[in-house]
Amino acid sequence: MTTPSAGETYDFVVVANRLPVDSVTQPDGSTGWRMSPGGLVAALEPLMKASDGAWIGWPGAPDVEVEPFEHEGIRMVPIALNEQEIEFYYEGFSNDTLWPLYHDVIAQPTYHREWWETYVDVNRRFADAAARVSDHGATVWVHDYQLQLVPGMLRESRPDLTIGFFNHIPFPAYGIFSQLPWRQQIISGLLGADVIGFQRVADAGNFTRAVRRLFGYETKGSRVWVPVGDSSDATTGDRSHVRGAPVRRVIARAFPISIDATSYVELAKDPSVQARAKQIREELGNPKTIMLGVDRLDYTKGIGHRLKAFGELLAEDKVSVEDVTLVQVASPSRERVASYMQLRDEIELTVGRINGDYGSIGHTAISYLHQGYPREEMVALYLAADVMLVTALRDGMNLVAKEYVATRADLGGVLILSEFAGASDDLRQALLINPHDIEGVKDAIMQAIGMPESEKRRRMRALRKRVLENDVVKWSRVFLEELAGATTAHPVSHEHPDGRK
Incomplete structure (x- = not known):
């Protein structure tokens, strides 16, 4: 571990x-x-x-x-948070x-x-x-719902920066x-970015509709025209602006995230991982x-729905514990939040x-x-599993589905995937389900078995082609290319989407 020089940008x-x-x-x-x-x-x-870059974040x-x-x-570049800030900003407002x-x-x-007040304070920090460690004209890529005010704050203090934002959740x-x-404050904060990325086309559409409803800014497709010098403030939501003022174009569109597929392919070839499977x-x-x-223990993941479906199949004697076992990995998550404890x-x-x-x-229904x-054990579990259950009630993407597909070079296994996970847009050869439809989930399980x-x-070959061709390297490249193209010389004009001046 080395320490960068003080004041390094x-x-x-x-x-x-x-x-x-x-x-x-x-x-x-x-x-x-x-x-x-x-x-x-990942x-x-x-x-x-x-890249020659820096990562700003809380040490945990x-x-x-x-x-x-x-x-x-x-x-x-660590950002310190005290107990109250963690409680209010992270466990409270964010989660x-x-x-x-x-x-x-x-x-x-x-x-x-x-x-909310603590969320504002922490976003400001x-x-x-970011303003302190960024070179003149640097690219800053802000991530996720905990930091939605940061783009607007950066735009105010460092207008020379190229700013991207990616929302990992719906x-x-x-x-x-x-x-x-x-x-209003949240939308104003996000509009400080030059490019705002979402997991799904529907998410980007929801955002641009919110912009029109709350601010009246003009939008066309993925483009939003934001008045320059507008006195909107990310902390107060003041949205006063002069119609006809110069505008800055913001791009808001879908960039479905993926995985480092090559690393999962290589791990799946490891003899020790295969032996563990x-x-x-x-x-x-x-x-x-x-x-x-495989999920974080979260109410959005639909764990209870898959347990209910499996329990009913056992009760109806459609499957037996001698023949079918469910392994449920539920990693700890937000254990101090009351809804998660419940x-x-x-x-x-x-x-x-x-x-x-x-x-x-001799046989347990559910392990x-x-x-x-660690990743090696997860890949061994993927290789051992005949059926992967992803029953999310709402999920920005769900990378577990893509990890499972990447490991299955043997073309074995069946992916059951919720249509409410962003991954369902890419992985159309999975067995797509509505997790609220318990009978439909049961039918999909029986079909997979x-x-x-x-x-x-046939299905797994098509799924793997999709995942391997659209990996995380392509995701980041496409986002950053869009960011570079959208902000060349930070174009500002009086032109609106219909051509008016």
Whole structure:
């Protein structure tokens, strides 16, 4: 680990809630860092290593004051958060207000002014750090719903910067988004970016509709014309502006994220990973069919829906515990948020009931694992699984579906995929389901179990072609090319989409 020089600036800066590293205690008792798992880290790690850039983020623990450092070729700029800021900004506004709202109010959002005020303060700290470490004319790429005010704040303090924003979660329809008391401030903050990326075309459409409804700005397709010098403020939502003033063009469109597919392909070839996959099957009693669910323990993932469907199939004697086993990996998530604590209790109660009703001494219906695993173990699970269950009620993308497909060079396995996950736009050869339709989920499970090998191979071949051709390298390249093209010399004009001056 090396420490960059004080005052060092960079041409390319990523701003995200978390740094892509976790703190670890070494065998000698010293503290070090290791690259952390997760969708955003997996997506950006290759790009950051290939570029001379810096990553701004929170180290993941309260009151951790760390100087900037370098780890595995990535320059880290830590942002310290205290206990109250974590409670109000992260657990509160980000994950108990925005997260449920943006996921179609699957759970009821909570609105507290104190949370909002802290969200503004923390976003300001991230924006100030980005302004401080960015070269003149640098590109800054801001990520996700925790930092939606940062683009507007940066635009105000550093108009020389090229600013991109990518929203990793869904963006809701206006009828839902309009419930947010600070809706204008959020839209104003996002419009500070030159390019705003979303997972799905529908998400981008929801955003541009919100812009028209709240600000009256003109839009055409993916383009939004934002008045320059407009006194909109990302913290107050003041949207006064003069019609006919110079305009700045903002692009808002879909850039479906993907995975570092090559790394998963290579891991799946590893003899030790393949041996572990065989061992997993043996440890489960060599059932005819292993079904797998891999999720954060989150109410958006539809874990309860898949458990209900499997439990009913067992109750109806359509499957037996001797022949079919479900492995459910539910990694811990936001464990101090009340709705997540309640969800864990409900899921574990359901798992216990199903195992108690249908398990036997030698066979367990559901192997439930409430812990995270390294990538090698996950790939072994993917190789061991005959059926992958992705039953999200609402999901920006769901990279697990793409990871499963990438590992299956044997063209084995069947992907059951919720139509409410962004991945369903790409992975059309999966068995697409509405997770709320329990009978439909049951039918898909039975179809997957009984699917002929020729059909499995045909579907998986098409799925793998899609994933391998559209990997994370292409995703980042396409986004950054759009960003470079949209901001050449930061064009500003009086021209509107209909050609009026």
